[in-house]
Amino acid sequence: MTELPEVEVIRKTLERDLVGKRVKDVTVKTTAVVARHRNRPAFIKALTGRRIESIVRLGTSLVLELDEGAALVVRLGTQGNLVREIATAEAGKTTPVVATFTTGGALHMVDPAKDGELYVVARDEVPNLPELVPGGIDPLTETFTWPAFSQQLRERDAPLKLVLIDDTFVVGLGDLYSDEILWASGLSGQRSSAGLSSQEVRRLYRAVLEVLFEAVKQGGATEATPEFDDDDFDTESSEFIKxxxxxxxxxxxxxxxxxxxxxEGHDSYFCANCQT
Ligand SMILES: [Zn+2]
Structure with a gap:
């Protein structure tokens, strides 16, 4: 569940820890994770020796801007993470890529679902990469207004749950945050998005912002550990998940x-009493 708040938390943490560091060595265990490159050595060569200048988020992707006009694009997939480790830390089974830094420490890319991806491109190519253009609203970075939100809901005319998990509407809510937002707004996920009163639209709109900002503040819903297992959802560490x-x-x-x-096949947790 690497959704919008988790990716923003990773970005903030890495920005604090990695900006200014220079990549010393890169290890890649599987070809698939760097499949955009001709082969593993091509990726390793492109990243080795580069200094990290800044870290930006585009939807649920991360872009580590590097010196010499390069950029490392990180797509974390459904369960991926970027974890800071000491330089000698051994890579776990689900860690396909490790980079160490000249000043010590390492960055592990963890990818339990094997659907993440890393590639190095010229920084000026980044705006032209279609997969990095968020299709929907990013409430953490954009000012999105409730009238625009309301219009989208009316036009979509589908069950709220389905509308909320659609990345072309709001980016990166997934099953977890869509359920939290519905609970916070007191609305049933079965309700049609076109049938809400203006008061209900405002409640839903406020809930999107409140739930996402709280999730970032709390460090996301999932713990940033390489051993994280999707089946072992740790509710104790996530009290803000209602x-x-x-x-x-x-x-x-x-x-x-x-x-x-x-x-319609999407997992949904709700209170039948106070979500109507
Ligand atoms: Zn209730």
Missing amino acids: VYGREGEACGRCRQPIHRGAV
Whole structure:
């Protein structure tokens, strides 16, 4: 679950730790993760010796801007992470790429689902890479207004759950944050996006911002460990998560049990009593 808040938390952490560091050595265990390059040595050559100048986020992708006009694009996939380690730390089974730095320390790219990707391009090519253009609204960086939000909801005319998990509407909410946003707004995920009152639209709009900013403040919903396992969702470390993964627990608002269901095949946790 590397969703929008998690990627923003990774970006902030890396910005603090990595800017100014120069890449000393690069190890790549699988070809697939650097498949855009001719081969592994081509990727290693492009990254070795480069200094990290800044780290930006485009939707759920990260771009590490490097010296000499280069950029390292990091697409984390569904469960990926970038983890700071000491230089001698051994790479785990799910760590396909390790970079060490001339001043010590290392960066491990963890990719349990094997669907992440890294590549080095010229920095001026980045704006032309279609996969890096967020298709939807990025509420953490853009000023998105509720009238525009309202218009999109009306036009889409689909169950709210499906609208919220659609990256072409709002980027990177996924099953977890869409459920949290619905709970926070008191709306059922089955409701049609076109059938909301203006008051309900405002509630939903506020909930998107509140849930995302709180998630970033809390460091995301998942712990940044290489051993992170999607089946072992750690609710203890995620107290700000109110419904997702909490089937049978008491709703934080009305104390009724939280239900688990599905909206057109998408996992959905909700309180049937206070989400209408
Ligand atoms: Zn409730």
